Amino acid sequence: MKASTVRRVGGRLASLFASLLIALSLAFLLGRLSGDPTATILGPLAPPEQREALRHQLGLDLPVLVQYLDYLKGVFTGDLGQSLQFYQSNTSMIADRLPFTLQLVGAGMALALLVGIPLGVLAATREGTWWDRGASTLALLGQSVPVFWFGMMLVVLFAVKLGWLPAGQSGSPKHLILPALTMSVYPMAHIARLTRASMSDALAEPYIDSARARGISTRRVIWRHAFTNAMMPILTIVVLQTGILLSGAVAVEYVYSWPGLGQLALQAIQFRDFPLVQAIVVFGALVFVVLNLLVDVLHSIVDPRVR
Amino acid sequence: MSQLELDPVTAAPPPPRRAGRRARTSVFWLALPLAVTAVAVFVLPLTGLLPERGQDLAATRQPPAFLAGGSWAHPLGTDKLGQDLLTQFVSAGRLTIVIGLVGALVAIGPGTLLGLLAGYFRGWVDRVISILIDAQLALPFILVALAIIANRGSSLPVLFLVLALTGWAVCARVTRAATMAIRERQFVIGLRAAGASEPRIVFRHILPNLAGTIVALGTLQVGTAILVESALSFLGLGVVPPMNSWGSMLASGQDELSQAWWIAFFPGLAITALVLLVNLLGDALLTHHDPRKRRR
Amino acid sequence: MSEVVETGVPGDLARHPRTPASDTPVLEVDDLVVEHRDGGTGAVFRAVDQVSLRIAAGESVAVVGESGSGKTTLAMAATGLGPRGQGDVRLLGHSLSAISRTRLRRLRPEVQVVFQDPHGSLDPRQSVRSGLRELRALQPERTSWIGDADLLGRVRLAADLLDRYPHQLSGGQAQRVCIARALLMRPRLIVADEPTSGLDVSVQADVLALLRQIRTTTGAALLMISHDLAVVRSLCDVVHVMYRGRVVEAGPCDRVFGAPENDYTRELLAAMPGARWRSRR
Numbered sequence: 052m053k054a055s056t057v058r059r060v061g062g063r064l065a066s067l068f069a070s071l072l073i074a075l076s077l078a079f080l081l082g083r084l085s086g087d088p089t090a091t092i093l094g095p096l097a098p099p100e101q102r103e104a105l106r107h108q109l110g111l112d113l114p115v116l117v118q119y120l121d122y123l124k125g126v127f128t129g130d131l132g133q134s135l136q137f138y139q140s141n142t143s144m145i146a147d148r149l150p151f152t153l154q155l156v157g158a159g160m161a162l163a164l165l166v167g168i169p170l171g172v173l174a175a176t177r178e179g180t181w182w183d184r185g186a187s188t189l190a191l192l193g194q195s196v197p198v199f200w201f202g203m204m205l206v207v208l209f210a211v212k213l214g215w216l217p218a219g220q221s222g223s224p225k226h227l228i229l230p231a232l233t234m235s236v237y238p239m240a241h242i243a244r245l246t247r248a249s250m251s252d253a254l255a256e257p258y259i260d261s262a263r264a265r266g267i268s269t270r271r272v273i274w275r276h277a278f279t280n281a282m283m284p285i286l287t288i289v290v291l292q293t294g295i296l297l298s299g300a301v302a303v304e305y306v307y308s309w310p311g312l313g314q315l316a317l318q319a320i321q322f323r324d325f326p327l328v329q330a331i332v333v334f335g336a337l338v339f340v341v342l343n344l345l346v347d348v349l350h351s352i353v354d355p356r357v358r
Numbered sequence: 359m360s361q362l363e364l365d366p367v368t369a370a371p372p373p374p375r376r377a378g379r380r381a382r383t384s385v386f387w388l389a390l391p392l393a394v395t396a397v398a399v400f401v402l403p404l405t406g407l408l409p410e411r412g413q414d415l416a417a418t419r420q421p422p423a424f425l426a427g428g429s430w431a432h433p434l435g436t437d438k439l440g441q442d443l444l445t446q447f448v449s450a451g452r453l454t455i456v457i458g459l460v461g462a463l464v465a466i467g468p469g470t471l472l473g474l475l476a477g478y479f480r481g482w483v484d485r486v487i488s489i490l491i492d493a494q495l496a497l498p499f500i501l502v503a504l505a506i507i508a509n510r511g512s513s514l515p516v517l518f519l520v521l522a523l524t525g526w527a528v529c530a531r532v533t534r535a536a537t538m539a540i541r542e543r544q545f546v547i548g549l550r551a552a553g554a555s556e557p558r559i560v561f562r563h564i565l566p567n568l569a570g571t572i573v574a575l576g577t578l579q580v581g582t583a584i585l586v587e588s589a590l591s592f593l594g595l596g597v598v599p600p601m602n603s604w605g606s607m608l609a610s611g612q613d614e615l616s617q618a619w620w621i622a623f624f625p626g627l628a629i630t631a632l633v634l635l636v637n638l639l640g641d642a643l644l645t646h647h648d649p650r651k652r653r654r
Numbered sequence: 655m656s657e658v659v660e661t662g663v664p665g666d667l668a669r670h671p672r673t674p675a676s677d678t679p680v681l682e683v684d685d686l687v688v689e690h691r692d693g694g695t696g697a698v699f700r701a702v703d704q705v706s707l708r709i710a711a712g713e714s715v716a717v718v719g720e721s722g723s724g725k726t727t728l729a730m731a732a733t734g735l736g737p738r739g740q741g742d743v744r745l746l747g748h749s750l751s752a753i754s755r756t757r758l759r760r761l762r763p764e765v766q767v768v769f770q771d772p773h774g775s776l777d778p779r780q781s782v783r784s785g786l787r788e789l790r791a792l793q794p795e796r797t798s799w800i801g802d803a804d805l806l807g808r809v810r811l812a813a814d815l816l817d818r819y820p821h822q823l824s825g826g827q828a829q830r831v832c833i834a835r836a837l838l839m840r841p842r843l844i845v846a847d848e849p850t851s852g853l854d855v856s857v858q859a860d861v862l863a864l865l866r867q868i869r870t871t872t873g874a875a876l877l878m879i880s881h882d883l884a885v886v887r888s889l890c891d892v893v894h895v896m897y898r899g900r901v902v903e904a905g906p907c908d909r910v911f912g913a914p915e916n917d918y919t920r921e922l923l924a925a926m927p928g929a930r931w932r933s934r935r
Binding site for chain 1: 488489490492493496501502506507508509581585592593595612615616619622626630633634636637638641
């Protein structure tokens with residue numbers, strides 16, 4: 052590896068690590084600002100000795116700096132603390148719920164790609180026509196609708212009125228259809244808009260004209276030449292959106308009573324279970340950083356100049 | 359949960375007449391319905407045309423007037439306590455619009471300032487602010503919002519704090535990129551040669567040239583603020599009774615979906631239409647100020 | 655080619671407040687090195703490599719070379735307006751590395767720059783008049799010698815252009831406004847960075863004539879950055895030929911163009927549009 056490459060990768064890692072550290076510190080701060088957790092657990096009427104014992108047990112009587120370092124150590128060894136509400140390890144609860152959320156995000160993202168990319172390509176290749184305007188407005192509509200409301204309306208139509216699909220819970224593939232559809236709306240719109248923008252940039256490049264001039268078919272020009280060049284930003288946004296959805300699916304999971312991470316977060320908040328809230332926030336930040344690294348790696352694979 | 363993906367916008371001389379006029383027309387036709395809506399929700403309650411507030415347990419869950427069983431006494435129907443939904447809808451709309459506007463302001467204010475400083479001064483200022491931006495964007499923002507609200511309780515100031523925290527980073531990133539593009543322009547060097555101070559260059563020259571971008575950014579941020587508010591209120595963590603926004607109306611409609619779907623339908627439709635218009639307006643403004651996009 | 659400044663047009667001398675003659679060189683650059691670091695790859699690129707340069711009061715000096723040879727970086731570093739680099743730069747006798755921020759700001763109006771892209775050199779949000787008003791507010795004493803309308807007259811623009819915005823001006827008009835703005839400051843050094851290459855051919859000659867006239871009337875020194883040898887020849891006393899960040903040849907215009915010593919200079923003379931001019935001699 053060249054020195055400049057080492058430098059670049061090193062710099063990127065350092066800045067990612069710095070943001071991660073700030074994010075972790077903020078999450079810690081949020082947890083500490085929540086007041087006395089012993090009051091939440093034991094109730095306001097508990098005798099002081101009992102609260103003192105619990106404080107000791109939770110390590111809250113230690114200096115804040117020691118608590119902070121312990122917390123950081125925990126994060127990097129995979130120990131995200133204990134839930135106040137479920138008396139379980141936060142890490143294992145997150146691990147239990149993650150598959151459900153992954154299922155939902157995976158299905159939603161697949162749907163978003165399947166519809167979003169063709170929609171964006173359609174708009175870009177017919178720029179300025181009614182096709183373009185229609186597809187673009189549809190995409191903007193997808194970014195303007197409150198997704199959970201869209202989900203509610205799907206429930207009214209397909210579960211309440213028509214009775215074709217179940218309205219909530221999970222279990223069968225049928226249960227996945229409505230939540231995944233709801234989940235896909237926002238990333239679909241985002242992907243369609245981005246695809247349109249990068250495709251129309253790519254189509255404006257001189258090599259496209261020269262490819263056409265060499266008699267290469269329009270379809271091949273669009274997919275082989277323009278699309279491969281437009282793919283990088285799309286890939287980036289897909290990876291980053293996945294990160295956002297993994298921790299941000301709260302409202303959708305709530306609408307469908309989907310037993311994923313979002314529901315867990317909501318329960319944690321309702322019961323003021325701050326160690327669990329903090330653990331989920333930390334998990335989200337870790338996911339984000341890992342996905343960002345993934346994006347960097349993808350960039351260097353697709354675009355050899357970066358290497 | 360809108361992510362703004364904006365290109366760094368370069369300051370441009372005002373567009374040629376023709377394109378300028380077309381952009382202005384489309385901005386006008388987008389702004390008009392927004393203005394009408396805003397005026398309507400503020401003026402209608404003063405006219406006395408709206409049905410009375412109070413409960414009417416004899417007329418609960420009435421459908422809207424245009425459905426079987428509805429009546430014009432309650433054009434949008436009633437909720438489970440027999441309260442008129444149109445009256446609620448109008449007053450909720452007022453709060454939603456106020457939250458959208460204030461929520462955008464509290465985000466673009468600090469965001470623009472920090473982006474401006476980072477983009478102009480570069481060096482360590484830029485490094486610190488960029489790390490803050492990255493850290494903010496690294497936190498799963500809906501969870502942060504939830505954590506703050508769970509901590510501090512639901513109130514309007516907390517809601518604005520959340521909207522500021524979740525919105526500033528995107529504004530800062532876009533402003534930073536745009537500032538970096540402008541500071542390389544030769545007129546900045548010319549001003550420096552004339553002995554202009556750095557604050558003068560930043561606030562008297564770079565900021566005015568960013569005005570278009572900032573207005574567009576702010577407009578898009580209004581849409582984001584409304585969506586975030588609606589999601590939080592829907593989860594019972596934003597606007598809570600006795601106050602009412604379209605988002606909190608969705609929350610109360612959630613339990614009634616199988617019996618009275620219209621309670622949730624109209625506020626959601628209104629949010630969608632409002633945010634769509636705001637986004638179209640923001641896009642039009644952005645295109646108006648970005649010469650590269652206007653070309654297309 | 656062009657004579658010493660003091661023998662300029664006498665009629666104008668009486669009206670134009672001339673810069674006091676002085677023995678201190680306007681600009682002295684010794685062994686200047688400016689490096690750029692690529693933010694992405696971290697690679698270091700030496701844009702200006704050990705360049706020395708001297709401009710006496712009222713002298714007209716050109717730096718020529720192909721694009722990317724470091725001409726503009728040199729000019730920006732030498733005037734303290736861009737990245738500084740290492741090496742000693744003395745502006746009117748003050749070393750840039752030792753000067754305080756406040757002193758530098760006071761010194762700055764002594765050097766004015768005219769760029770290639772006249773529209774980029776004007777704030778798009780400012781009318782000509784309000785731009786001039788700002789300059790006057792920044793340097794009240796320096797700028798009180800002439801009114802707006804007269805100033806525009808000096809660059810042969812009608813006073814009714816004062817209320818126009820940059821996008822309402824043609825390239826030539828905008829460049830004249832830029833020259834007027836530089837003129838207003840009564841600088842001792844004008845840096846002209848490819849001042850005509852962004853303009854239509856028909857306007858180029860006018861702008862050059864204007865620059866030449868300004869030189870003779872104001873007595874300001876000129877640092878001309880160009881790749882157009884004909885332009886340089888018509889305007890400058892001394893020329894420095896730059897290639898890949900280094901000055902490969904320097905000397906009086908007549909000598910360098912008439913009997914180039916360096917291979918690159920010869921190549922440049924043969925390849926550039928100014929070549930026809932050599933055959934004319």
